[in-house]
Amino acid sequence: MTKTFVVIGGDAAGMSAASKAKREDPEREVIVFEKGEWVSYAACGMPYYVKGEVDDLDDLVTVTPEEFREERDVDLHTGTEVVDINSEAQTVTVETGDETYEQPYDDLLVATGASAIEPPFDGLGLEGVFTIHDMVEADAIENYVTDRDPETAAIVGGGYVGIEMAEALSAHGVDVHLYEMLPHILQPFGEAVAEVVEEHLREQGVELHLETAVSGFVGDERVEAVELEDETVAADVAIVGVGVAPNTDLAEEAGIELGPTGAIATDEYGRTNDENVYAAGDNAEATHVVTGESDHVPLALTANRAGRAIGQTITGAPTPTGGTAGTAIVKAFDLGAARTGIIDEDRAREAGFDPVSVTISASTRAHYYPDGAELTVTLVADRESGELLGGTVVGREGTKRIDTVATALTADMTVTELQNADLAYAPPFSPVWDPILTAAKVLAGKLE
């Protein structure tokens, strides 16, 4: 009898799993329910659509619904919401606009993603106040900025979204104010990165308000200002980007367990506490390669990889979803900033390490070769074992070098082993000692 694989959610994890399952076992029935109209889209590309570097929202779609249906033979239902999982009966309750029905499954993947957190601000409902959480919202921001030609913008939150939207709105000539509650932006990247990025944002004309809590927005129908503790600052458009929370309600109601991070707990194959139910993507936990503990890192590669692995596992080839190192990279105007692993010393200590770190700056190219840029590299290691725990990189070029550190973390390398990695050198590409190696050398010296 044909087995049925049902997927809830049609973005990275869901569509990767559906495509892979169908490719591995063309006989399998593979059904995807997506409550919106967009599937397999690059949410990370939305700031560049708003900026105007991507012409059409459709360009952000990797595979279209038609391609999934016709070329990949996936039974994809958009505009269709799963409102209930009945794990004993192994069915899901499906609502289209017109009808409600039960869909049986043999294997189920919950890939419901995450949603932008809406903080308890006054005036969130005003026209011109946006959170950026889906393609519809990206389109609305782009339209608003184009139609209303705002003079000033309030961006709340100094994470990826805030920084990318600061760049996007500046490109439209908008005066951008960026509000961050903490002492520094880009908290997961650590201070060494934050300070470099903050200086660059200021150079680019972004008005940074650090350690500044926003309480809400004011205006008459349309947003006119942002309210702080003791002042009100004009804002013709506002974007709230204070993080995302996993969409777990549907799973929780069905008795599927959440982990310590609040996302759905899974084993190394992405299986939940219900053996026929998997979870992957921004709603699920992953194992951190450094701590070995559960973590919630809602990023695209983790989602794609886990989805693909689950597609293999349920069709007969058990495949671990792969750990996460929390690797991330962000563009801030002319800078790149990247991180991987455990940077925060408190977090390292909680995980049982005795962290030692160094920060160095070095050129991306030989000192005599034209157009090199300064790269600031931080590496963190455990004092006793010498095990590498994490790192960051920031500069005008060469920030993909974080991949060297991420690979070293995946391989459980020590700082000394990383220091001995045979990295590529030629004057146009690197100094003899790549900045990552220089940082490793200095850190190894500190560990002696």
Place this chain on the structure above:
Amino acid sequence: MTKTFVVIGGDAAGMSAASKAKREDPEREVIVFEKGEWVSYAACGMPYYVKGEVDDLDDLVTVTPEEFREERDVDLHTGTEVVDINSEAQTVTVETGDETYEQPYDDLLVATGASAIEPPFDGLGLEGVFTIHDMVEADAIENYVTDRDPETAAIVGGGYVGIEMAEALSAHGVDVHLYEMLPHILQPFGEAVAEVVEEHLREQGVELHLETAVSGFVGDERVEAVELEDETVAADVAIVGVGVAPNTDLAEEAGIELGPTGAIATDEYGRTNDENVYAAGDNAEATHVVTGESDHVPLALTANRAGRAIGQTITGAPTPTGGTAGTAIVKAFDLGAARTGIIDEDRAREAGFDPVSVTISASTRAHYYPDGAELTVTLVADRESGELLGGTVVGREGTKRIDTVATALTADMTVTELQNADLAYAPPFSPVWDPILTAAKVLAGKLE
């Protein structure tokens, strides 16, 4: 009693060792003999001096003789040649212009480097025929090109030097002919890279003569043409870059053993068969991280790292010199080409592997993000163990991604482990699956 560390050769390995030894043990007497006038210079930068991107040969010097003497307190003798090693007496015979004397040592480092191979060509002595093997020669080429304004150049050898000099001479408006005996240029990079680079060189106006043996040069005092088997092609300047050979005569005469590659054999600490004599740099072997066998990879990072380690070892902290993966990167006009590990399938089989390889092309950025470039990635793995053996990368940007592969080789990763590395993604920097991961994914599929 103060111990004496004598170093023969004042470039990367020698000066790294001398500096490190003196820093670790300021009481130690550290004496360096360099037969030329230049020390600690970046030979890899010479093509960019000839091209005109580096204004002054002095810019290629990392640390000046004065800095070594005054700031690092190294007893550096330039213009001074060691003509004999007397290993029983533990002395070296030193010739300055004026005198010959015996210098005793406790530890000796032979860091005599390598020399450009001079093939048995007719007319090598003609004016305008150069091998590029030291700073003096680089200066001579630059002067010749500037003074004589040659119309056509013959470059013999399609390795790094040949390709970099093709770019350098083209920048002066010279018509460049590049002669390569083998079917492809850049032999150690494999065919997938060579084909991309060859096409690019042709686009840039370089006339490639593959499978073409040069027999010599003709001219009256000054070079006028290059002689091939059945034709003679005009050439106003000629550069021969057919590889380098380790300078081992001095060591051999003292009974120091060479390894299978013809370079000086060493243990993991850089020690030769004579326990008080070390060797490092372009004249010494290193252990290949993939095969575990001796290899001769005359490159700058290997030399620097080995020298530094020996400086630590002889001052009391035994430090392995680190293996080599044969990682290399070269710029060819607007392209970068990089390699690491074992690429050649015959060589892999000789080392006991059953090689399987894939070549993929993917964008360096998200498909919708502007200005991405195509990156061609080759990965090679052992069929049974899945162990990664090597890889290459070629494209207009992002070729430092080879470091991810090099790090994976240093860590003995399998293809599946590499596929699960948590590399950095954001649209301006990478597709969700970095090209290296895509290649690993395809190769892992082929190994199943």
